[in-house]
Amino acid sequence: MKATVIATFFGVFLMCTYAAKEATKKTKKAKLYVPQIDCDVKAGKIINPEFIAKCPPGCQDVKHRVYGTDIYASFSSVCNAAIHSGIIDNTGGKVLVQKVAGHSGYHGSFSNGVRSLSLPRWRESFLVSEGKPRKGVTYPSTLEYASSKSTAVKSEPKKPEQDLKATKSADTAHASEKASEQGDTVRKEYQTSPVPTPATQMATTTPTPTTTTTDPSTTTPKPTTTPATTRTTTVAAAAKTRPGLHRVRDIGSSSIHPAYSSVVAAASRQVQAAQGGGQNTGIQRQEPAATFRRAAGSPAHLAMETDIWKPGLSIFDTGFSSQDELNPKPLESVSQGNPNCKVDLSFLMDGSWSIGKRRFQLQKQFLSNVAQALGIGSTGPLMGIVQYGDDPSTEFNLKTYANSKDLRNAIEKIPQKGGLSNVGKALSFVNKNFFLDANGNRGGAPNVVVVMVDGWPTDRVEEASRLARESGINIFFVTIEAAAESEKQNVIEPNFVDKAVCRTNGFYSINVPSWFSLHKVVQPLVKRVCDTDRLVCSKTCLNSADIGFVIDGSSSVGTSNFRTVLQFVANISKEFEISDTDTRIGAVQYTYEQRLEFSFDKYSTKQDVLSAIKRISYWSGGTSTGAAISYASEQLFSRSKPNKRKIMILITDGRSYDDVRVPAMAAHQNGIISYSIGVAWAAQDELEAIATNPDKEHSFFVDEFDNLYRYVNQLIQNICTEFNSQPRN
Numbered sequence: 001m002k003a004t005v006i007a008t009f010f011g012v013f014l015m016c017t018y019a020a021k022e023a024t025k026k027t028k029k030a031k032l033y034v035p036q037i038d039c040d041v042k043a044g045k046i047i048n049p050e051f052i053a054k055c056p057p058g059c060q061d062v063k064h065r066v067y068g069t070d071i072y073a074s075f076s077s078v079c080n081a082a083i084h085s086g087i088i089d090n091t092g093g094k095v096l097v098q099k100v101a102g103h104s105g106y107h108g109s110f111s112n113g114v115r116s117l118s119l120p121r122w123r124e125s126f127l128v129s130e131g132k133p134r135k136g137v138t139y140p141s142t143l144e145y146a147s148s149k150s151t152a153v154k155s156e157p158k159k160p161e162q163d164l165k166a167t168k169s170a171d172t173a174h175a176s177e178k179a180s181e182q183g184d185t186v187r188k189e190y191q192t193s194p195v196p197t198p199a200t201q202m203a204t205t206t207p208t209p210t211t212t213t214t215d216p217s218t219t220t221p222k223p224t225t226t227p228a229t230t231r232t233t234t235v236a237a238a239a240k241t242r243p244g245l246h247r248v249r250d251i252g253s254s255s256i257h258p259a260y261s262s263v264v265a266a267a268s269r270q271v272q273a274a275q276g277g278g279q280n281t282g283i284q285r286q287e288p289a290a291t292f293r294r295a296a297g298s299p300a301h302l303a304m305e306t307d308i309w310k311p312g313l314s315i316f317d318t319g320f321s322s323q324d325e326l327n328p329k330p331l332e333s334v335s336q337g338n339p340n341c342k343v344d345l346s347f348l349m350d351g352s353w354s355i356g357k358r359r360f361q362l363q364k365q366f367l368s369n370v371a372q373a374l375g376i377g378s379t380g381p382l383m384g385i386v387q388y389g390d391d392p393s394t395e396f397n398l399k400t401y402a403n404s405k406d407l408r409n410a411i412e413k414i415p416q417k418g419g420l421s422n423v424g425k426a427l428s429f430v431n432k433n434f435f436l437d438a439n440g441n442r443g444g445a446p447n448v449v450v451v452m453v454d455g456w457p458t459d460r461v462e463e464a465s466r467l468a469r470e471s472g473i474n475i476f477f478v479t480i481e482a483a484a485e486s487e488k489q490n491v492i493e494p495n496f497v498d499k500a501v502c503r504t505n506g507f508y509s510i511n512v513p514s515w516f517s518l519h520k521v522v523q524p525l526v527k528r529v530c531d532t533d534r535l536v537c538s539k540t541c542l543n544s545a546d547i548g549f550v551i552d553g554s555s556s557v558g559t560s561n562f563r564t565v566l567q568f569v570a571n572i573s574k575e576f577e578i579s580d581t582d583t584r585i586g587a588v589q590y591t592y593e594q595r596l597e598f599s600f601d602k603y604s605t606k607q608d609v610l611s612a613i614k615r616i617s618y619w620s621g622g623t624s625t626g627a628a629i630s631y632a633s634e635q636l637f638s639r640s641k642p643n644k645r646k647i648m649i650l651i652t653d654g655r656s657y658d659d660v661r662v663p664a665m666a667a668h669q670n671g672i673i674s675y676s677i678g679v680a681w682a683a684q685d686e687l688e689a690i691a692t693n694p695d696k697e698h699s700f701f702v703d704e705f706d707n708l709y710r711y712v713n714q715l716i717q718n719i720c721t722e723f724n725s726q727p728r729n
Contacts, residue, residue: 032133033141034094037078039064043126044074047144049099052131055079060090066116068106070444071339071379073122074099082128084114094131099124103339110717337377337403341530344382344398344441345374346434348426348451351387351417355454359515360416363452366518368408373526376404381530382440383407388426389419394433399440423457427464427500431471446538448529450476451500454515456483456491465500466581470544474537475501476529478521480512502537502577536577542720543577545647546584546600546640550632552652553589553619556681561705562618565651568708570613572649575716578606584644585609586636590628591621592657596635625656625686629663629674637672646672647719650690653705655683664690674698675715679705 034052039059046053055078064077072081082088082095089112103125108118133139347367355363367385374381382398395414401407430449435441449468456479465475477497483490493499501508507528510521528534536542549569553562569587576583580601587597597616603609632648640646648667667674676690677700684701691698697718700711 032139034131035141035143037143039077039079041078042075043072043078043081043097043099044124045145046078046097047146048140050097050137050139051143052094052096052133052139053078053143054094054131055082055088055092057092058090059083059092060113062115066114067108067119067122068103068125069109069111069116070342071100071103071106071125071127072116073103073106073119074124074126075119075122076116076126078126078128080114081116081126084109084111084116085128086112087128087130096129096131096134098127098129100127100336101125105340337380337382338375338530339379341374341381341526341532342379342442342445343448343529343532343535344435344445345384345448345450345529346398346430347383347385348392348423348430348449349385349387349395349414350421350452350454351389351419352421352454352458353389353418354421355416357416359454362515362518364411364414366452366522368411369519369522370526371404371407371411373522374404374530376402376407378402382442382445384434384439385411385414386426386430386434387414387417388422388429389417390422391419392422392426392429393417394439397434397439398442420458421453421455422459423451423453423496424459424461424464427451427461427468427475431464431468431473435471435473446474446532446535447472448474448476448535450478450525450529453477453479455479455481457496458492460493461496462493462499469502469537469582472538474529474535475508476525477501477509478512478525479509480515480518482511502543507534542575543582544644545576545719546586546637546644547573547576547647547649548586548588548600548632548636550628550648550650551587551589551597551616552591552623552625552650552654553621554591554623554654555620556623556654557618559618561653561679564705564708566613566616568651568712569649570610571709571712572715573609573613574606575712576606578604578609580604584641585613587613587616588628588632588636589616589619590624590631591619592624592627593621594628594631594635595619599636600639600641623652623654623656624658625650625652625690626658626660626663629660629667629690633663633667633670633672637667637670646670648672648674649677649715650674651677651679652682653679654681656686660686661689668692675719676700677702677708677711677715679703679708 032052034054036054036056037046039056039061040063041053059077059079060083061080064080066076066081066084067073068076068081070085078095078097079088079092082093083090087093087095102121102123104121106119106122106125108116110116347370349363349367351360371383374383376383382402384397384400385395386392387395396410401410427449433439435447437443441447468475477500479497488494497509510525512518512521532538551565551569557565573585576585578585584600585598585603586600589595589597598612603612629648629650637646637648664674672692674690674692675698676687678684678687679702682701687699687701688694697714700715702708702711
């Protein structure tokens with residue numbers, strides 16, 4: 001009898017175990033239903049802090065506006081922002097959306113066929129990435145939408161039968177898990193209504209005063225405001241649950257303003273009281289927003305207004321007023337870095353014996369202060385260090401440390417290696433080995449090298465610097481205690497700084513008279529390396545091309561209009577970094593015949609090039625554009641350097657007497673990137689045939705010669721977009 005009972009019990013146990021395993025398998029196999037959204041749906045209209053949605057085809061349209069780059073204002077279309085960032089194309093697809101805090105500014109850009117707009121400020125932002133679930137995160141099968149009165153309204157899309165079954169299975173499993181944690185009462189509540197997300201709680205319980213939110217495309221938007229008492233609760237709730245922000249209990253006293261600490265503590269107590277004394281609500285805690293890899297050519301940066309390196313201006317302006325200290329943005333900067341300074345930064349640290357132990361310690365303190373001022377983080381600046389002496393070596397690369405605190409601790413532990421001050425060898429090392437994807441290089445972020453030099457280098461830097469610049473690396477020099485007059489005969493390469501940096505106007509070099517005054521240049525240096533609009537070496541379009549202008553000198557142009565064309569050519573040329581090792585300029589004029597005005601190797605300074613353009617005399621005659629293209633290919637671009645991009649900019653005012661298609665095709669096959677600019681009576685079909693890619697705005701039509709100046713910036717921007725989207729040589 002006893003054996004029978006045991007056998008029966010054992011059999012029941014096996015059946016229960018088998019049933020549980022089958023239920024688990026079915027739960028695991030439950031398919032995630034991805035809700036579909038329309039092209040015009042803005043992220044701010046969806047309450048869920050993180051969700052996956054499916055975009056339909058055909059969302060690439062200017063009417064679905066996008067604000068920002070990489071980090072988008074919540075007023076943006078979700079689907080068109082995903083196209084802009086390269087996550088999907090115009091055929092649609094799944095997108096993962098994560099809400100983050102608002103920003104003080106959003107920078108517009110042109111990427112993947114979508115023109116995003118700039119915006120000075122918005123209350124909420126979002127990130128987009130590939131539509132794959134993150135581990136440990138539960139995604140909603142229906143999205144919660146906010147109505148115009150800020151009330152939550154559930155959207156119930158129609159589901160296929162098989163998806164409905166899978167969703168029910170997942171919902172049942174989730175309900176069982178909730179019941180085990182919170183009891184039968186919670187189970188009954190869950191079966192009648194879904195667990196509210198933090199954003200839903202905020203939308204339904206936070207009283208919102210009546211405000212008018214304007215369209216940022218027409219006026220400057222004004223963020224929706226909330227009463228001060230309500231804002232503290234919202235900040236604490238967002239900091240505790242929203243991805244991309246630290247939870248309240250993670251904030252240390254050293255990283256938050258004293259006046260803010262009491263506010264956050266009070267807000268935390270209010271949140272716990274609202275949630276039932278801090279009991280577990282069963283809401284899935286989400287991880288901070290991950291680092292999203294962006295396509296090259298889509299940098300997320302904002303130009304700073306103040307040129308602090310000019311005399312008489314303030315040293316550093318953080319952009320925050322005293323009232324802004326209650327804004328949750330500082331919390332984001334601690335975890336994700338300063339998004340206005342997205343650069344990949346390498347410091348070349350002088351470890352030579354000439355520096356001495358005491359000054360080496362001052363150098364480490366300086367680097368530590370720079371790391372703190374930069375605000376290191378995954379969506380902001382990343383920093384690595386290479387120490388050089390006889391030979392360079394990497395102390396740590398870009399991906400080793402993702403916050404300023406850990407980076408500062410690592411800097412303090414760096415030992416001095418000794419040796420000579422071989423800066424040229426160190427620059428070659430960085431160019432070949434540091435900025436690699438495996439070392440954390442992000443592609444879309446500008447590459448910056450800051451060279452610390454005690455005195456002067458013991459080897460030559462010019463050639464190594466040139467190769468680094470042509471690779472798109474911005475080189476800064478910080479020279480301390482430069483050579484005195486009696487020591488200058490010992491300098492191997494006089495004026496080595498001017499030969500190494502992108503420009504010689506003082507922006508890329510800082511001279512410090514003493515190691516003990518080095519701390520004074522922390523903020524000026526940080527300001528410069530973060531001013532991404534001035535980092536011209538990142539824009540390899542400005543310093544590694546051979547640009548040939550093919551100019552129509554036919555009779556229909558006329559003398560006055562011809563001078564206007566030359567001014568247009570000069571305005572384009574002066575925007576580039578012109579030298580024998582940077583961009584070079586050449587020019588051809590044509591009628592029935594062709595004339596080489598000057599070749600690429602004729603002039604090596606910007607002033608000489610501009611003077612040569614001014615001296616070009618008007619020819620007059622017929623219009624044989626096809627023959628001019630062939631002539632430019634043979635007489636001008638055949639002498640282009642192998643490592644230079646070859647760009648032809650052709651300007652004409654009428655239809656050609658000969659065929660342009662065959663010569664243009666030959667030029668394209670020889671690697672010449674052709675832009676065509678037609679004025680007045682130019683033939684549109686010929687302009688498109690001359691252009692390498694008309695769809696990428698390689699072809700322009702201008703109604704009058706006097707309007708040519710309007711297209712200078714657009715042409716340069718298109719050239720830079722083309723360059724930044726291509727891999728480096």
